[in-house]
Amino acid sequence: MLKKLCLPLLFALLALSLAACEQKPEQKSAEQKPAAAATEQAAPKKLIVFASDCTWPPMEMVDEATKDCKGFGPDLVKAIAKAGGFDVKIENTAWDGIFAGLAAGKYQAISSSVSMTDERKKTMDFSDPYFEVQQGVVMPKTATAATLADLKDKTIGAQINTTGHFTAKKVEGAKEVKGYDEVGLAMKDLVNGRLDAVICDDAVATDYALNNPDYSKTLAVAFLVKPDAPEYLGFAVQKGDKATLDLINKGLAAVKASGEYDKIYAKWFKK
Amino acid sequence: MSTKPLSIDVSDGAAIPRKKDRGLFSAWWLSFFGALAITAFLCITRPDPYLRILAFVPDGILVTFQVTTLSILLALVLGLITGLGRISRNRALNLIASTYVEVIRGIPLLVQLFYIYYALAAIPYVSKLPPLASAVIAMGFCYGAYMGEVFRAGIESIDKGQTEAARSLGFNRRQTMLLVILPQAWRTILPPVGNEFIALLKDSSLVSILAVADLLRRGREFAGETFFYFEAYTIVALVYLIITLVLSKGVSHMESRLNYYDRH
Numbered sequence: 001m002l003k004k005l006c007l008p009l010l011f012a013l014l015a016l017s018l019a020a021c022e023q024k025p026e027q028k029s030a031e032q033k034p035a036a037a038a039t040e041q042a043a044p045k046k047l048i049v050f051a052s053d054c055t056w057p058p059m060e061m062v063d064e065a066t067k068d069c070k071g072f073g074p075d076l077v078k079a080i081a082k083a084g085g086f087d088v089k090i091e092n093t094a095w096d097g098i099f100a101g102l103a104a105g106k107y108q109a110i111s112s113s114v115s116m117t118d119e120r121k122k123t124m125d126f127s128d129p130y131f132e133v134q135q136g137v138v139m140p141k142t143a144t145a146a147t148l149a150d151l152k153d154k155t156i157g158a159q160i161n162t163t164g165h166f167t168a169k170k171v172e173g174a175k176e177v178k179g180y181d182e183v184g185l186a187m188k189d190l191v192n193g194r195l196d197a198v199i200c201d202d203a204v205a206t207d208y209a210l211n212n213p214d215y216s217k218t219l220a221v222a223f224l225v226k227p228d229a230p231e232y233l234g235f236a237v238q239k240g241d242k243a244t245l246d247l248i249n250k251g252l253a254a255v256k257a258s259g260e261y262d263k264i265y266a267k268w269f270k271k
Numbered sequence: 272m273s274t275k276p277l278s279i280d281v282s283d284g285a286a287i288p289r290k291k292d293r294g295l296f297s298a299w300w301l302s303f304f305g306a307l308a309i310t311a312f313l314c315i316t317r318p319d320p321y322l323r324i325l326a327f328v329p330d331g332i333l334v335t336f337q338v339t340t341l342s343i344l345l346a347l348v349l350g351l352i353t354g355l356g357r358i359s360r361n362r363a364l365n366l367i368a369s370t371y372v373e374v375i376r377g378i379p380l381l382v383q384l385f386y387i388y389y390a391l392a393a394i395p396y397v398s399k400l401p402p403l404a405s406a407v408i409a410m411g412f413c414y415g416a417y418m419g420e421v422f423r424a425g426i427e428s429i430d431k432g433q434t435e436a437a438r439s440l441g442f443n444r445r446q447t448m449l450l451v452i453l454p455q456a457w458r459t460i461l462p463p464v465g466n467e468f469i470a471l472l473k474d475s476s477l478v479s480i481l482a483v484a485d486l487l488r489r490g491r492e493f494a495g496e497t498f499f500y501f502e503a504y505t506i507v508a509l510v511y512l513i514i515t516l517v518l519s520k521g522v523s524h525m526e527s528r529l530n531y532y533d534r535h
Contacts, residue, residue, distance in 0.1 A: 096491055100500035123498045157482070161495025178482040179492060185389065185482070192392040193399070 047087040048244055049107040050077055050235070053095040055182040056159075058207045058268045059113040062092065072203075072268040076130060077111045077235075079260050084251025096160060096181065099124065102236060108244050110236040113201060115163040124239055127248045129232030130261075135167045136205030138190065138198045139222040145197070146223050154196035157186035164199040167225055183208075191215055197222070203269065299523075303516045310509045320502040324493050325510075331489030332510060338406050338485065339472045345411025346471070347464070350418025355448070357423045368419065375416035381477050384409045388481050406478040414471050421467065425460035426452060458529045465522030469515050476511075486510060 052069050054060045060071040068074075069090045081088035091107055102110055102124060115133060116126045137145070145151055152173040158165035160179030168177045178195070180186040186198045187208050198205075202224055209219045235252075237244045255261050313321040356368025375383070388405040392398040400408075429452050437447040479488035490507035494500045 096495065097500065099498060160491060179488070180482045181480055188389055
């Protein structure tokens with residue numbers, strides 16, 4: 001009985017996996033055709049692979065339909081590539097180890113809302129700044145904190161090893177500072193009442209607190225942290241990779257000059 | 272009547288091969304002292320990252336131990352109940368235990384962790400559970416299912432004659448299980464339980480997804496802040512290796528002790 005059942009099942013599985021395999025080449029060839037047509041006309045462009053942790057809306061997140069990265073970052077990168085004359089591929093990468101991957105040469109650049117810190121500048125090079133961020137503190141609406149000092153004796157969450165995490169660690173007398181794999185998990189814990197506050201980039205904080213229908217009922221951006229020095233986002237490249245850096249900077253300058261930057265900005269931040 | 276055949280049957284354990292991996296050059300000693308030596312060498316030659324990391328992770332090791340020990344205790348209790356349920360003649364009990372095993376074995380531990388910590392948080396009391404408790408519950412329930420199979424197999428490995436003998440001596444079913452079967456089954460059960468213990472210790476690294484500050488998370492925190500990725504994960508790997516090697520030695524020691532009693 002069992003044997004009789006097993007064989008058809010096996011065949012069904014085999015057929016399924018074959019069907020799955022067959023689909024892929026078709027898609028690929030469909031994708032490749034326009035790309036090939038484009039390269040025929042011009043000299044082959046340089047391909048720069050960007051890594052991005054697409055769990056950070058609205059800066060970068062995964063598109064529901066295509067499963068590709070979308071958001072302010074990817075849009076900007078694509079515009080820069082067009083203006084700078086290079087091909088681009090955005091790879092969704094976990095934040096943890098994203099810098100290690102860059103150092104190992106798995107990709108040439110990071111476009112994942114990376115804040116330019118002095119610590120990071122020691123191990124990688126940054127493009128010109130493309131965005132200014134502040135750290136926003138998301139708390140329940142009932143909370144009354146207005147400065148970092150008010151977070152004393154509170155449990156604070158952040159995405160591990162982001163500037164928000166570093167800011168949280170600087171809070172004196174905090175009960176506990178927890179580093180999550182993704183900022184979304186920290187927000188979830190905040191909604192569930194296991195955390196008192198979450199610190200992250202202000203654009204992201206605003207998105208979670210105001211645009212998420214579930215969270216906007218209970219959460220609000222309590223205050224923005226006044227930085228000692230302005231904090232900028234930049235594209236990170238390998239230390240000494242001047243060629244890639246120049247291409248990105250050239251594209252970024254062109255995008256800013258043509259007014260396309262403002263269009264992308266308006267698309268994602270002024271709804 | 273000669274006593275010789277009897278002595279061969281009972282006390283001469285020629286059928287059980289003596290463990291040969293004693294001596295300094297067995298794989299265990301090589302791995303253990305190799306790991307210790309490499310750790311020491313790294314810390315002495317490059318104390319800047321390596322010793323700093325080693326000083327950074329001990330509380331993580333403690334959390335890893337906490338999660339592992341508490342989970343294994345929960346898993347043992349659940350495993351015993353499940354194992355007994357699986358061989359029970361009570362059909363309801365049997366069905367519940369079997370379903371539990373099937374369901375838990377079919378869901379990856381990582382998904383269970385996410386489910387218990389983030390999804391079940393919609394229930395009022397559950398949302399107050401600290402991450403450590405959620406982690407222990409998830410891991411305990413997961414390994415409880417596997418442990419249930421270990422217990423069942425251990426109990427079923429005892430010859431039916433033992434039950435028949437005990438029953439004909441007037442023990443009731445419960446006494447038979449508690450006084451005759453389980454003490455014997457324990458011998459078969461203990462080594463696999465030790466292995467589960469080691470597997471659980473390694474799997475406990477998954478709880479770092481709940482922002483529990485275990486050994487792996489401590490390593491990640493250090494790496495992310497200082498960019499010593501290679502160095503941090505090297506130390507984390509070595510520490511896990513050393514801990515599990517000590518545990519596996521304990522398990523194999525226990526095993527040989529049990530074999531010893533088998534022979535004499």
